[in-house]
Structure formats: structure tokens, C-alpha cells
Amino acid sequence: MPSQSVAIIGASGYVGAELSRLVQQHSALSLLGCYVSEHSSDAGTLLSDLYPQYGHCLKISLQGLSDKEKLSIKRQADTVFLCTDHGVSVALAPEFLEAGLKVIDLSGGFRLDAVEDYPTFYGFEHKQARWLQQAAYGLAEWYPHEIATAQLVAVPGCYPTASLMALLPLKQSGLLNNNKVIINAVSGVTGAGRKASLVTHGAELSLQAYGLFGHRHTPEIAQQLQHDVLFTPHLAQFPRGILATVYADLNPGVSDKELDNAYQCYAEQPLVRCDKRARPAIKDVVQQPFVDIGWHRQGNQLIVLSAIDNLLKGAASQAIQCINLQLGLPIEEGLL
Amino acid sequence: MPSQSVAIIGASGYVGAELSRLVQQHSALSLLGCYVSEHSSDAGTLLSDLYPQYGHCLKISLQGLSDKEKLSIKRQADTVFLCTDHGVSVALAPEFLEAGLKVIDLSGGFRLDAVEDYPTFYGFEHKQARWLQQAAYGLAEWYPHEIATAQLVAVPGCYPTASLMALLPLKQSGLLNNNKVIINAVSGVTGAGRKASLVTHGAELSLQAYGLFGHRHTPEIAQQLQHDVLFTPHLAQFPRGILATVYADLNPGVSDKELDNAYQCYAEQPLVRCDKRARPAIKDVVQQPFVDIGWHRQGNQLIVLSAIDNLLKGAASQAIQCINLQLGLPIEEGLL
Amino acid sequence: MPSQSVAIIGASGYVGAELSRLVQQHSALSLLGCYVSEHSSDAGTLLSDLYPQYGHCLKISLQGLSDKEKLSIKRQADTVFLCTDHGVSVALAPEFLEAGLKVIDLSGGFRLDAVEDYPTFYGFEHKQARWLQQAAYGLAEWYPHEIATAQLVAVPGCYPTASLMALLPLKQSGLLNNNKVIINAVSGVTGAGRKASLVTHGAELSLQAYGLFGHRHTPEIAQQLQHDVLFTPHLAQFPRGILATVYADLNPGVSDKELDNAYQCYAEQPLVRCDKRARPAIKDVVQQPFVDIGWHRQGNQLIVLSAIDNLLKGAASQAIQCINLQLGLPIEEGLL
């Protein structure tokens, strides 16, 4: 089996911790180190002190990312996972890429097609147009070849993963008519990140919509789907998981068989569980690397339901799927 | 102040208990008795034993509804509230109506326009076409005059209340175009009733869609709105509350001012809290008689958010609004 | 009915907001103003913007507590409620007391008997020994006369309220033997206050003990009970409520009747619901001003269960009980 040395930068967040755990239990990956920003108060802390649930496997000291550590990563690592803020990823990635490493970025820093969209949706000027262009979009079941050969992979956002896994089979099969697709999605609170905030305060949490008309995942979904979408996220009080309820219209004359056939694209995919009768529930995907999909139809109206764990298929386990593809391993290696 | 003697039938369920409490604390209403079906095992039990939270105000013995009790109700009560199953309401209501009492029914037994829809959506033949025709639809802010003078009031369903309160201002103002309106709604588990069931088991609950394309609240919303709707309910793990996220398209050329003006219909309504900037949350309406509404627009796309307590504005407190209207009292009497 | 003008300082926190609401709906109280610290970013904000659930009744602008505002309070208010941090209360209270106002303090600043205990349990030197000595302990059912005549009332802590309401009947009746009493208590997250913190992050919350052997409510309970106690609090993921499970040993020979008689002290108390068979639950006291108490015995071992809403009987509604006592009103005035 191939073996890769990997570094995880931004390891102290929810996604970073899940990824660290997955790397630790992956037989083809060797964890060089877990890093946080140079002056973070978490530097020097054991990852297992932040995440006691992983006390048995993550007794790893978080290291501040000094120049010296960067040098050490460049010398010893094959792949760098970035679980950093969007802007930090855009700043860090080229450094490692130019040193010849592969980079799998879990931020939004390399997800959009055009640098022009960054000021609007991410609030900063994107100065890495060349790398942006070269980045493969890491939706693992859909772009395995691009991912396998890319030096830079942009792992999709959590909502786009749930949404695109539901919709791409229809789009690819030419079954969607031109009407706007409506995506109503609900996420657990880990989606808001691990930082002190009133928004995530346990007594303030309640089912509530946010980011109306302007969420940064809207352009990501639209450009990947090549379709007009209206995406509305909601925050709920549960810790993990996303449920997307997708409303779409079929072209006239689409038969049930054509519809079911469209989802046959997932028939051999080990991490996709789909069924036309299914009503996926958050509890069934939490702490699991699967996406659960069900579709329901009345006339030309279609409702597709899609559920994932936002930290796994929506981030960390999908990043593992990407490196599996790069290493020529089964897509689910280390995940089941 | 006028004084009314009221009987509550079906008082042992979640809605019945809330209504009993509201009647108890209403200075114009006198509670004749709380009834359950004749052979219910709850007969003889104190309502406060089922609902210890109301131990201070509901030390009322539930009575089996025998013929003798019915007679007593007919003799002494002015108004009967029915919190019974749909079919039971249809069977019971005429008996009290014909004895000259007023009936406020919280089931779906008299909500639809046509008896023909009952076998499809409620699973029984409706034999009371005449009363169905005479029933006023108890959406209190919208039909105060019909409610005030009706002998029979059909209190709206919980989802229709949340949906219609959000949409009727647009429809009435002629702002909606002809496209189908999509209503994505999430309800707490009390919406499933107080009965032993795996569906409501605390370890089985999780955000999940149900009733796709076929929920009985769809025709209720559509006929009241006079508009094509696609309504999708979801069950969540919290006890109470409904959040409806409504997607609608405006007619071309509707100005922001026209839109805001449409919601001015609620300006003087004491139990409607609405604001174009609002993002209503479940926690803000739980145990309260309000509906919270916010609207958001991009071009001609509109999202209206609407939150209620399913047991209060979605049932019991709306029933109190109805009797207030009948008694010529302020609509919020006894609710704030 | 008497009428009092009251000011609420520290109104932006969970307790302050509940208290503001209760004052607003109390017919004998007139709310002069709601205040926050002079340079708080909340100054100028509507209280209802922080608490949309009270949008209908708390459209009150929070005012920074400048010298000018203090003067205005001294001139116009009869009573000041302090919902401030412990040290702030100790600093502020004398100022208002010396101006002749009454002060009802909801912090821990005046709860302990001895100034010497403050550095250990509250982390500051207490310079107001004289006022500390004069403060009445505001456990409303137990010290009505002291409260009625005191210029300064120290409203008990939430855990001490739940614990003492369970234990004082036994102590007063001489039924407790000398063994240490063990109090195992669980609180909702509002108990940790309304501030951004990882501790209260919705994804970090989980049932967990804290403050082992050293929580500041231990000396408060012990000195009021005049008994050795071991108190262990736990944080849980629900928003509101406290359940205390109290383990105590009875003196030899105590009869069931003597035990039940001890709790007869509450027979006429409108805000105490107690029963020897009861197993109080958090859900039954949330958003209610009651304490629910049940006791269970085997031989001389006794378990007393006690549940309150930490923000109401554990703070705001008990403060209202105190001012009711001071005004000669029924203890439950404005609370039911």
C-alpha cells in the first residue's frame, strides 16, 4: 500500500479534529503533525485536551506554524490539508504548492471559478487566479479523475456537498427543466465553527434561517450545477448534520424509470446510500461518511432529500476520499 | 364583561390541555368541564396528573363523555370546544349545534371546502356537508366577522396558520404571480400528538421530512390561499413550535413599498409581530400566542419566514381568539 | 394598590430580561428604566432586539448607567433591582441605599454571612461589611418578615433556592441527623449567563459536573441550612431549569407522618407545589415561578427532589416575591 506523510494545518477546529482522527486511523497515511496559527493560544495543547472524545487517538501536541515548521513540512510532507480560514488558505496554499507538495484545502479559498467573486462572497481580494484555475473541485464521486491528478484540491462546502449530490444526477441526465431550483437546508451548530459566540450559545440556538439570498455557498452550488438556484440555510440546535430539502422541476415527459436511472450513477458508490423511497434523517448520517438521498415526485415536481454529516461528508471524510483518489486507493479507504 | 360557560371535549391531549389552561385564566370564560371519550382510561384522572406543569391550575377531573354528560353540556354550556380526532368532531359537532350551542372545532373535520376531499385526505366519508358549508374558517386575523357570527368555527391547522399568515397579505394585495408557492415547514414533536409511538420516541426523533406531496394541510392551504402550493412538512426533535420558510414569486414591477404595505394589514394586530428584517426563530414563539413574520426579497423572488407555537397560535390560543371575536372582546383577551 | 417605581440595572442578561418582563406585567410596579454598564455596547439597544420573544412587551431602550442616570434613579425610583456581577453589585448597592432607596440584589454580593468568605468564593475583597450584615436573605417563603422590612435584600442563588426549599422543612422540624447532606444538581445553560463562551457553545454542551467541592453556592447553602453539605453542580444542554436530587439521613425514629408534616409548612404557599409521591421534572417548571418538591424515603434514608426554573424561582420571580412582600402584596402577585 502506498504511504503518504501528511500535515494538517488548522487542526484545532471541528473539521481539523475530525480529519486528524481519520488520518490517524488510515493505514496509508502517516500524520507528520497538527498545526495551528503561530501565535494561537492552542499551540502546545494536546488535541485530545480540546476533544476528550478522541482521548485515545489524538494525544498529539498542536504546533504553532512558524517558518521553521513550514520548512519542516515542505521537507517531509507529501500532502498538506488546510482546515484554515478562507483567506489563510489562499495565502498558505501557494507556498506549499510551489514547494511541490499537494494541497487539499477544506476552506472556500479555491472553490469558486472566478477571482472576481471573492470580494463579494468572501470579503477579500483573491490574488491567486492561477491556482484557483488549477484547483480540482473535490466532490469525490463526481470528479475522481480531476482530483486524482490535481496538485490542489478544493474540498466542497458542506451545503454544496449535500445539494450537489442530490442534484447532479438530474442535471447530468438532462432531466431538470430551466426553472430555478430551491434548496432549503438545515445545519447543526458545528457548521458555525468552534469559537465563542452568542450565535452558538446553547440558550440562543433555535431553528432559524440566515444568509438569505446572499450565502457564499449559493455561487458555489450554481456554478457546479450550471443552473439557477435559490439556497436558504438554517441553523438548528443539534450539534452535527445537514438536511437539504431540494425542490426542482423535471422536463415534461420524464418517466419514472428515467428518473430512477439518473440515480443509478451512484449504484456502485460505497459512500452513497440512495433510494427513491427514502426520507433521510440527520440521525442516520451523524458520525458517518455517507450521504443519504431519497427522491419523491408528483407530476413534474420533484423533491430530493439529502442528508450528510457536515463535518464528515461535508468536510473531513470527503477530504479523505480525495486523497484516496490521489493515491489510487478505494474511495472509501479508511472510512468504514 | 360577557361570561360564557364552555366545555372542552378531548381535553387530555396537548391541545386540549393548553386550551383548558387558557380557558381557566380567561376572565370571561367559565369552564364547565373537561371531557374525554366515554371509555378512555384517562376518565377520572386529574388533568394536572397528566400535565404536572399545570398542577396549580388544572386540578380538574377528566370526565368520560357519556350520554348523561352530553345532556348536561347541552343544558349548561354556551360553547363547546372540540379537541377530538377529525372523525369524532364530525360526529359530535352536529349534536351540540342542533341543541343550539356554538362549537369551536380544533380538528380538521370542518376545515376543507368540499366533502369530496375527506376520503382522500382524512380517510373517511364526511356526512355533514351542510355544517361543513356553514363553518367559518377560524383564522382569527383574517375572518373576524365570519367567526364572530358563525355557530361553527373550524380552527385552522397548525401548518396552515403559519403558512397563511405569511402569504395572505401578498395574495390579498395582488402581489403574488401565478407560480406555485413552496412551503417548507418544520414542526416540533407535539404536532404528532400525545400518544405512545415509535415515531415520537426520543431516540428516533431527528429532522426528517414526511407527508411528501400528500399531507392533508396542502388542500387546506391551497383553498384558503386560492393558489397552487407545494407544502412539505418536517418533524424535528424539539417539543413545540413551527417554522415555515415560504418561497414565492412576486408579480413583475412590485415595489419594495408595495411589498411592505401588504404587511401593514397586521399593523394593529396585537398577536402578530412582523418586520421586513426579521428572521423568526422557534424559541421566540414557544409558549406564546404570537405569529412572528419576516420577509426578504431579491428581485421578484420572495422568502417569507413565519413562526408559531403549534399548540397555541396553531391551535389553542387561536381558538381563544375565535371565542373572543364571538364575544365582542379584544382579540387578545386572556392571552397576554 | 401601592405603586412603586423601579429601576433594573444589568437588564441585558437572562435574569435582567426576565425581571424586566415581570415588572412590566406587574400592576403595582412601574418600570423607570432598564440599565446596562455605562460603556456597554448594548446601551441604546432595545431590550426586545436582544430578546425577540419579548418583542411585544420589552420595546425598552437600554440605557448606559452614567452619573446622570444614577442621579435620575435616585430621584425617581423607589427600588433598584441589581442584576449585575457580584462585585458590581457590592459597589453599586451602597450608593442607592445611602440615597434612601431599597435595593434588591440578584447577585451573590450580599448573600454570604461573612466578608471573610468573599475572597475565597468570589475572588474579591468585600468592603461593605455593614450592608452585608443588614441584608435580608430573600428566600421568600422562609424569611417574609425580614424581607418585608429590609432596605437591602440578597436574592438567593439558583442552586441554593432549589436546595434550601427542599431541605429547610426538614431542618426546621429537627428531622435531619448530623450526617452531611449531599446535593446533586443539574442546571440548564442559561445558568452560565449570556455571554460568548466555548463552555456554552451548543456543540460543546453535554451533561458534565463542574465546580467540584468549591462552588460558591456551597457556603451559601451551608450557612442558611446550618448543616454540613456536599454540593455538586452539573451543566446540561437544556436552556433552563434546575433539578436537585438531595440525599439526607433522618434522625432515628422519625415517622412518616412527622416527615410529611414537615412539608406542611408549604401547604398555603401558592408558588410551592409539593407532594410526597412527586418526581419533579425540569419541563414542568420551565417558564414558571414554582418550585416542585417530592420526597421519598427508605428507612432513615431520604431523597428529596426539587425543581425550579433557574431564571425565575432561581432569580427573577423570587425577586418579585421579595418586592411583593415589601409592598404588603400577596407573595404571588404578578406571577400567575
Add this chain to the structure above:
Amino acid sequence: MPSQSVAIIGASGYVGAELSRLVQQHSALSLLGCYVSEHSSDAGTLLSDLYPQYGHCLKISLQGLSDKEKLSIKRQADTVFLCTDHGVSVALAPEFLEAGLKVIDLSGGFRLDAVEDYPTFYGFEHKQARWLQQAAYGLAEWYPHEIATAQLVAVPGCYPTASLMALLPLKQSGLLNNNKVIINAVSGVTGAGRKASLVTHGAELSLQAYGLFGHRHTPEIAQQLQHDVLFTPHLAQFPRGILATVYADLNPGVSDKELDNAYQCYAEQPLVRCDKRARPAIKDVVQQPFVDIGWHRQGNQLIVLSAIDNLLKGAASQAIQCINLQLGLPIEEGLL
């Protein structure tokens, strides 16, 4: 590696499903079949239809346990896991034992020392005194040799597991004085089993004590610990997990070092995570096979905190530990 054919009877409950999953992913175990009672409505259903979260690994048809199936099990299985009701286990176990199979019983049917205790605590006469006497108590870290050689293993109850793992180190080291030990424990709702019930209804759940003085886990803990205990369970609204807060008194003169040394017995145990500074939380053990333990002391008063997943270390994963011991495998085989 040794290979064993195992049958799981009572596979449709929460414990049975977890155990089926663990057996499926265990490389030394081969799953002969999953069984339910002969006339159960679940017979013929796929286990994954009841547990969609295990859709990828439990597409196993539940079989009714007819005489024919029993015969087939006797012929082909090496070990039978019983996840059945207590009385059913007592009836079934001897049949398989006498056919020479090993039985690992997850019910309470063989946990108590004396048949005389069964009518009181389990409500039935126990007719299998001989097997009861031969049963090894399956607390895996404590009785590895007995378990390894026993034909019948009684896997401990969930509360006893959490309690005994916390207390046995103290008892074995002779550090506990004679005072009664108090165990205050809180369990998630899966502990109440997977059956329709008002007790487990999502809107009825709330932190609440039950089984005061009489819970059947009391004698189980007391006899294993050989110590007087007062055990009080509470039901909470979360799905999984137990937190036990244990109050005990140390003998006079016990040093900190002696105390810490007592827990050194777990130093090499891969599924015990313990630390004198730890405050275990439910979230850290959910879906994990660990027990997390922390101890805290003041003088001779000791508080030990202990957390497990009630379905794993409290049932299914401990059963796997037992079969690992029987097969001479590492105790954690198949669990990490």
C-alpha cells in the same frame, strides 16, 4: 485468528442492533443470523430498515426464532448472544447451553447471585439456579479469567458498569470506609428501550428521577461491590449515554498517592480513559466503547465521575470484550 459463528437473538432492539453491527465488523466473528421472537412483526424485516444509520452494513433479514431456527443455531453457532427480555433469556439460555454452545446474555437474567432476588427485582421466579451459579459476571476489565472460561456470561447492566468501573478500584484497594456509597446517575432515553411509550415520547422527556430506592440495578451493584449503595437513576432527554456521579468516603489516612494508585489498575486497559483531573462528559463517550473516569477529593470525601455509552460499554461493546476474552483476543479487538 480464531473464527466463531455467532447468533444474535433479540437483534431488533437498540442493543441488538449495535451488537449486530459490531459483530459484522469484527474480523474473528461470523454472523450466522439475527433473530427476533417467533411471532414478532419485525420478522422478515431488514435490520437496516429499522436502523437506516446502518444501511451499509446491516442488510440482514430478521428471522423469527422458530424451533427450526433454534435447531439450526445449535448446529451451526459457537456462541449465542441474547439481547432478549430478562425472562426470555432465562428460558432460552439453558437450551443453547445444554446443546454445548456458549451464551453471552445481555439481559439481567443471570446477573444476580441468588434466585431469591428475582421475584422482587425482576418480577418472576428464576428456575435456573444452577446456571445462575455458573454464570460469569461479564465486567470485562475485572473478571477476564472467569469470562474466558465460562460457558455462560452475564453482561452487566449499563448503570452497574458505569458504577462498578468507578468504584471497584477503591474497594479492591481497601480505600473505602464502611459508609454507604451514593450513586446519582443519568441515562439517555435508549436506556428505556425501543418501544412505543409515553415515557419516551419526545415531548414528555425531561430530566427526572425514577426507580427511587427500588431499581433492579441496586442489588447488582451492591453484590458486586460488596458494599452498601444507594443508587438513583434519572432519565434525560438525550438519546445515549450515562453519567454516574458517585459519592464515597475514604478510610481515614488514605493519601493522594494511594488513591491515584488505586486507579493504576486501569493503566494498561485500552478501553478505560481515566485521570484524576477529569470531568467526563456524555458527549465524549457516545458511540464509543470507552469508560471515562475522573476522581476528585476533599479530605476523605470522594467524588468519582464515570461516563459510558449505555448501548456500548453498557451493553454491546462489553459483550464483544467478553467474547474477545473467550477467544484469547485482545480485549479491544474489533472495537477501535
